[in-house]
Amino acid sequence: MKTPRAIEQFIEAFSKLPSIGPRQATRLAFYLINLGKAEIKHLSSALGSLQNVDVCKQCFFISESKSNSKGLCDICSDLGRKPGTIMIVEKETDLLSVEKTSKFNGRYMIIGDLNRNGSVDASQRLRISALKKQIQDDLSGSASEIIIGLNPTTIGDLTASIIKQELSSHSKKITRLGRGLPTGGEIEFADEETLGSALDRRN
Ligand SMILES: [Zn+2]
Numbered sequence: 001m002k003t004p005r006a007i008e009q010f011i012e013a014f015s016k017l018p019s020i021g022p023r024q025a026t027r028l029a030f031y032l033i034n035l036g037k038a039e040i041k042h043l044s045s046a047l048g049s050l051q052n053v054d055v056c057k058q059c060f061f062i063s064e065s066k067s068n069s070k071g072l073c074d075i076c077s078d079l080g081r082k083p084g085t086i087m088i089v090e091k092e093t094d095l096l097s098v099e100k101t102s103k104f105n106g107r108y109m110i111i112g113d114l115n116r117n118g119s120v121d122a123s124q125r126l127r128i129s130a131l132k133k134q135i136q137d138d139l140s141g142s143a144s145e146i147i148i149g150l151n152p153t154t155i156g157d158l159t160a161s162i163i164k165q166e167l168s169s170h171s172k173k174i175t176r177l178g179r180g181l182p183t184g185g186e187i188e189f190a191d192e193e194t195l196g197s198a199l200d201r202r203n
Pocket residue numbers: 056057058059060061072073074075076077
């Protein structure tokens with residue numbers, strides 16, 4: 001028999017997700033069907049609510065479109081945070097991990113998934129350019145500190161050195177987070193204490 005159309009549509013949509021191939025998507029479809037209609041309705045409304053989320057035009061974290069009209073996230077629009085201290089992280093989950101330490105009161109810039117060869121691709125260059133422009137416009141051309149919060153891996157190191165070169169004339173100092181983190185470890189999975197002390201011991 002042919003795969004039922006509803007299942008086929010589900011597989012097509014969900015196998016686009018990271019680390020889900022057609023086989024996992026198929027299994028997931030049957031799993032969800034067996035959970036029952038109420039649960040599926042609950043899941044689809046959770047999925048649908050992501051439609052109200054935009055990407056912050058300044059730091060590329062998420063902003064809930066209704067919360068403010070400037071397209072900025074809660075962090076970028078928080079006047080209590082230091083605009084001149086900017087941490088560059090790879091992804092949204094790294095930002096959330098740093099936020100959990102409650103030790104950082106600056107802003108962020110999400111650079112996006114690092115490339116396997118440690119190079120900086122076109123979309124990342126655009127983000128770096130946007131950051132430079134923001135520093136130019138809002139911080140009179142120089143940030144007080146840029147903290148490179150990339151994982152302490154070979155790829156992280158290579159990318160960090162490119163970013164450092166790119167931004168050296170745009171900040172009074174550029175530091176690197178992660179010296180307290182286990183080499184090869186990931187910021188996203190570091191516990192709050194380890195990450196907090198890596199933040200204290202940045203250099
Ligand atoms: Zn933001």
